[in-house]
Amino acid sequence: MNKPYSKILAFLFAFLFAFSTNISAQKKKKEKNTLNEKQQVEFTSKYIEANKQKLLGNYQLAEALYASCLEIDPQSAACYFDLANIYLYQNELDKAISFAQVAAIRNTENVWYKIFLAKLYQNKGLLANSAEIIEDILKKSDQYVDLYYDLASLYIAIGKNKEALAVLNEIEKKVGISEQISLEKERIYTQQGDFEKSISEIEKLIETFPYDSRYYGLLAEVYVSQNKLDKAGEMYQKLLEKDPNNGMAHIAVADYYRIINQKDNMISHLKIAFASSDVEVDMKVQMLASFYTVSEQSEELKKNAYELLQILIETHPNEPKVHTINADYLVRDKRYEEAKNEFQIVTKTVKDKYVIWEQLLLIEGELNDYKSQYNDSKEAMSYFPEQPLLFLFNGMAAMELKMYSEAIESLNSGLAFVYEKNLKANFLTYLGESYHKINEHQKSDETFDKLLEIDVNNLHVLNNYSYYLSIRGEKLEKAEEMSKTCVEKEPSNHTYIDTYAWVLFKLEKYKDAKLLIEKAIFHGGDKNAVIVEHFGDILFKIGEKEKAVAEWKKAKDLGGNTNTLLEKINSENYIENVEVN
Structure with a gap:
């Protein structure tokens, strides 16, 4: 902005703060043009150019031009x-309010200046100030119907319900009975605890719009809130008579039966609603999500849940x-097999x-379906190349399928994507096992050693590692120490005891x-061929x-x-076992 104009506007803004505090003392009509x-x-030339720059979004230039105009005509x-x-x-709300205040004072006949100022007050949260301006406008002219709605909303927001009702009644006189007005009045009456008037407003809607079944449902809700359940039931019955195929109506009726503890009727109406295409699928899914825990309470409720699920699938396949x-x-x-099929349906379209x-x-x-796990994890890895669990699933499945190199x-x-200790331990466990399976014993040992650095009490690895060493006849003292730890931690585990016995066997103890x-035999090993x-x-x-x-x-x-x-059996002689894997 040019510095001379910047000075002018700075002076004007300072002047406006003092000016706006004494509004009542200002002249109430537009100054004569001198x-x-x-x-x-x-003035006209610069004003036209200022408007042009404002429309083009060149606000700094427009601001300077308007300031120049005010040098010529400060009024x-x-x-x-x-x-x-x-x-x-430019989101300078305080400055906008100050300049709008002056505009409204300079030209008291211009309603739009006042409406603009009222809107600015609303943006600032000065709702009472906004209401005061709109009141003033409506006292002078009642032709601005939209302002009545604004005024009613402002009164409600600042807690002036009595004044809000008066304005709403005035609107009703002007435009007739409408849902917007009646429901707003009903809400206020309900908030005030005046249920008779609240009911009267909805009955007025039913009388005015007899073919709109929704109002029976609204009236039923009011009766439910007052615990007048019989009357609520009557209204819900009329609702269904008016609109028997309305899915949302059946949702409302189902909730009514839930309240009065008639579960069979509740489920019956839910089934109708779930088969209806006018109830959004998201609502149905949300209801089933809410029903998830409840349905565990009995086999009957669980059966109901699956019936609703079946209807849902048939309606939205x-x-x-x-x-x-x-x-x-x-x-x-x-029911893992069925669940797997459902998730596979989802992943065909949702990647x-x-x-x-x-x-x-x-x-x-869980199903030991390692072929599917291998293929599906491989596909998932292409969509989420930095999700470590996918690599773990793929490696586990590959190992189970004896695809050790792939694992x-x-x-x-x-x-490369693992930073959490327990997850890293899982990776190293399967990696060490895979190296062992292809007789890469040095890499296997190194991997197990890394794992034990971060999880020293991993008994599964301590046991397997010591057993592999004993089979190979290597590092038997280390194997003995690891195996001993396992048995000390779990003295009744026949697998761990067997491994410890076998290490001692290899040490000729x-x-x-x-x-x-x-x-080991005593603790269940008598049923294990290897033991x-x-x-x-x-x-x-x-x-x-x-x-x-x-x-x-x-x-x-x-x-x-x-x-x-x-x-061994045929020769009745001990033979060293060379089948390491």
């Missing part, structure tokens, strides 16, 4: 009004959120909802190994050959079928 012809021409209400508009555009809510119920009730993919992959893991690749890739393997075979191996080493052969035969009967076991 410009000579030359001044008038100059110009139009310039003050236009400057107020510019300040409003191509809506993903419908299949999603159905899947949520199925997961809750451990960008990560939580859906995660749910699907969790269920596939290693996915797990190593996913580790046969008597100690026998004590431990007998303990029973180990028992036989230990017995053989301490010279109890016949008992050893008997245990090997038991192991075979339990499903043991390795070549090494069969050779």
Whole structure:
């Protein structure tokens, strides 16, 4: 802005604050124009250019031009009004109000200046000031019907309900009975506890608009709020008589039956509503989400929920959120196969909802459906390339499918996005197992060591790692320490006890190994072919050959079928097991 104009406006703004505090003392009519012809021409030229720049959005230039106009004619209400508009555009609300105040005083006959000022007061939150201006306008002329609505709203906002009702009644005289006015009056009467007048307003709507069934529902709601349930029931009956196919009406009636504890009737009306296309699918889904916990209370309610879900699917078969809510119920009730099918329907069309993919992959893991888990996780990874869980699911599935190289690749890739300790431990567990499966023992050991640095008490890994070392006959002292920790933590776990016994066996501590393997057998190991075979191996080493052969035969009967076991039985001799994996 040019500095001379900036000074002028700064002076004007300072003047306006003093000016606006003494509004009542100002002249109430427009000042006479005292410009000579030359001044008038100059003023008009600059004013037209200012309006042009304002329309073009060049507010600084327009502001300077209006200021120049005010140098010529300080009494110009139009310039003050236009400057107020510019300040409003620039979010300078206080300046806009000050200039609008002057515009309204300079030209008291211009209603639009006053309306503009009233709107500015509303923006500032000065609702009483706004109401005062509108009151003044309506006292002088009642032709501005919209202002009556504004005034009523302002009265309601500042808590002047009596005045608001008077204005609403005035509007009703002018435009007749309308839903907007009657419902606003009904709300005020209800707030005041005057239910008779509240009911009267809705009855007036029913009488005026007899074919609009909604008002019966509104009246029923008022009766429910007053606990006049019989009258509410009558109104709901009339509502359905008027509009039996209105889905929203059946929603309202269902809620009424919920209130009076008639669950069968509630469900019946909900079924009609769920089959209706005029009830939005989002509302139906939200209702089922609310019903989720309630439906667990009894088998009957659970049955009702699935009936509603079936209707919902039949009514909206191509809506993903419908299949999603159905899947949520199925997961809750451990109907995983059906839930998987529902989530797969969703992922055919909805690719960008990560939580859906995660749910699907969790269920596939629960079902041991590793082929589907592998394929679906691979697809999901293409949409969410930095979500580590997807890489974990893919690596786990690949490992279960004996695709160890693919598992290693996915797990190593996913580790780049892992920052949480427990999740990292899971990645390293499966990565170490995958390396073990392809006999990359050095990498396997290094991976397990990294894992134990962040999760020193991971008993699953401590057990497996020590067992793998014992099978290979490597680092047996380390294996003994890790295995001992497992048994100390879980002294009744036959798997951990067996591993500890086997490590001692490899260390040729046969008597100690026998004590431990007998303990493993006692704690349930007698049903495990590998543990029973180990028992036989230990017995053989301490010279109890016949008992050893008997245990090997038991192991075979339990499903043991390795070549090494069969050779032991046939030769009645201990043979080192070379089948590491």
